[in-house]
Amino acid sequence: MEEIKSPCIKICRQDSNGVCFGCQRTTEEIGNWSLYNDNEKKEVLEKAKKRTNAPDTSSGVFFR
Template sequence: MSQIKSPCIKICRQDSNGVCFGCQRTTEEIGNWSLYNDDEKKEVLKKARNRSNAPDTSSGVFFR
Protein backbone atom coordinates (compact mmCIF):
# COMPACT_ATOMS: atom_id res chain seq x y z
CA MET A 1 0.00 0.00 0.00
CA SER A 2 1.18 3.52 -0.79
CA GLN A 3 2.70 5.60 1.98
CA ILE A 4 2.19 8.85 0.08
CA LYS A 5 -1.10 10.57 0.80
CA SER A 6 -2.97 12.81 -1.61
CA PRO A 7 -1.93 16.47 -1.40
CA CYS A 8 -5.57 17.56 -1.75
CA ILE A 9 -6.49 20.38 0.64
CA LYS A 10 -10.15 20.58 -0.45
CA ILE A 11 -9.71 23.72 -2.58
CA CYS A 12 -10.81 22.04 -5.78
CA ARG A 13 -10.87 24.75 -8.41
CA GLN A 14 -8.83 24.84 -11.57
CA ASP A 15 -7.15 27.66 -13.41
CA SER A 16 -7.33 28.14 -17.18
CA ASN A 17 -4.55 25.58 -17.63
CA GLY A 18 -6.38 22.86 -15.71
CA VAL A 19 -4.16 23.17 -12.63
CA CYS A 20 -5.83 22.95 -9.23
CA PHE A 21 -5.46 26.01 -7.00
CA GLY A 22 -5.33 23.83 -3.90
CA CYS A 23 -2.84 21.08 -4.70
CA GLN A 24 -1.25 22.34 -7.95
CA ARG A 25 -1.91 19.03 -9.71
CA THR A 26 -3.40 18.76 -13.18
CA THR A 27 -6.80 17.21 -13.79
CA GLU A 28 -5.07 14.12 -15.19
CA GLU A 29 -2.79 13.80 -12.15
CA ILE A 30 -5.73 14.12 -9.77
CA GLY A 31 -7.75 11.50 -11.65
CA ASN A 32 -4.86 9.05 -11.83
CA TRP A 33 -3.50 9.57 -8.29
CA SER A 34 -4.80 6.26 -6.94
CA LEU A 35 -3.23 4.41 -9.90
CA TYR A 36 0.26 5.84 -9.42
CA ASN A 37 2.96 4.00 -7.52
CA ASP A 38 5.00 5.88 -4.90
CA ASP A 39 7.73 6.90 -7.35
CA GLU A 40 5.12 8.34 -9.74
CA LYS A 41 3.43 10.17 -6.87
CA LYS A 42 6.76 11.68 -5.82
CA GLU A 43 7.28 12.91 -9.38
CA VAL A 44 3.80 14.48 -9.47
CA LEU A 45 4.46 16.22 -6.15
CA LYS A 46 7.79 17.53 -7.45
CA LYS A 47 6.14 18.94 -10.59
CA ALA A 48 3.29 20.43 -8.56
CA ARG A 49 5.71 22.35 -6.31
CA ASN A 50 7.09 24.11 -9.40
CA ARG A 51 3.72 25.15 -10.83
CA SER A 52 1.90 28.43 -10.49
CA ASN A 53 -1.69 29.21 -11.37
CA ALA A 54 -2.89 31.31 -14.26
CA PRO A 55 -6.08 33.34 -14.62
CA ASP A 56 -8.72 32.48 -17.19
CA THR A 57 -7.49 34.57 -20.11
CA SER A 58 -10.96 35.07 -21.55
CA SER A 59 -12.49 36.57 -18.40
CA GLY A 60 -9.56 37.49 -16.16
CA VAL A 61 -11.17 35.41 -13.42
CA PHE A 62 -9.00 32.95 -11.49
CA PHE A 63 -11.72 30.29 -11.11
CA ARG A 64 -13.61 28.38 -13.78
Protein backbone atom coordinates in the same frame (compact mmCIF):
# COMPACT_ATOMS: atom_id res chain seq x y z
CA MET B 1 7.18 1.90 3.64
CA GLU B 2 4.66 4.61 4.45
CA GLU B 3 1.93 5.40 1.93
CA ILE B 4 2.32 8.68 0.02
CA LYS B 5 -0.82 10.62 0.83
CA SER B 6 -2.72 12.82 -1.57
CA PRO B 7 -1.70 16.49 -1.33
CA CYS B 8 -5.34 17.56 -1.58
CA ILE B 9 -6.24 20.36 0.86
CA LYS B 10 -9.92 20.56 -0.17
CA ILE B 11 -9.55 23.72 -2.27
CA CYS B 12 -10.71 22.02 -5.45
CA ARG B 13 -10.80 24.72 -8.07
CA GLN B 14 -8.80 24.86 -11.25
CA ASP B 15 -7.19 27.70 -13.10
CA SER B 16 -7.44 28.21 -16.85
CA ASN B 17 -4.68 25.64 -17.39
CA GLY B 18 -6.46 22.90 -15.45
CA VAL B 19 -4.19 23.20 -12.41
CA CYS B 20 -5.78 22.97 -8.97
CA PHE B 21 -5.38 26.03 -6.74
CA GLY B 22 -5.17 23.81 -3.66
CA CYS B 23 -2.69 21.08 -4.54
CA GLN B 24 -1.19 22.36 -7.81
CA ARG B 25 -1.88 19.06 -9.59
CA THR B 26 -3.43 18.82 -13.04
CA THR B 27 -6.84 17.27 -13.64
CA GLU B 28 -5.11 14.18 -15.05
CA GLU B 29 -2.81 13.85 -12.05
CA ILE B 30 -5.71 14.17 -9.63
CA GLY B 31 -7.76 11.57 -11.49
CA ASN B 32 -4.89 9.10 -11.74
CA TRP B 33 -3.46 9.57 -8.23
CA SER B 34 -4.76 6.25 -6.90
CA LEU B 35 -3.29 4.44 -9.94
CA TYR B 36 0.22 5.86 -9.53
CA ASN B 37 2.99 3.95 -7.80
CA ASP B 38 5.12 5.70 -5.16
CA ASN B 39 7.73 6.89 -7.67
CA GLU B 40 5.06 8.39 -9.92
CA LYS B 41 3.44 10.11 -6.92
CA LYS B 42 6.81 11.60 -5.95
CA GLU B 43 7.26 12.88 -9.52
CA VAL B 44 3.81 14.50 -9.45
CA LEU B 45 4.57 16.16 -6.10
CA GLU B 46 7.86 17.55 -7.44
CA LYS B 47 6.15 18.93 -10.56
CA ALA B 48 3.35 20.43 -8.47
CA LYS B 49 5.85 22.32 -6.28
CA LYS B 50 7.10 24.15 -9.37
CA ARG B 51 3.68 25.16 -10.74
CA THR B 52 1.91 28.47 -10.42
CA ASN B 53 -1.71 29.23 -11.21
CA ALA B 54 -2.83 31.40 -14.10
CA PRO B 55 -6.07 33.23 -14.87
CA ASP B 56 -8.08 32.64 -18.02
CA THR B 57 -7.07 35.79 -19.87
CA SER B 58 -9.62 35.32 -22.63
CA SER B 59 -12.62 35.45 -20.31
CA GLY B 60 -11.20 37.23 -17.29
CA VAL B 61 -12.40 34.34 -15.12
CA PHE B 62 -9.92 33.03 -12.58
CA PHE B 63 -11.72 29.73 -11.86
CA ARG B 64 -13.09 27.04 -14.14
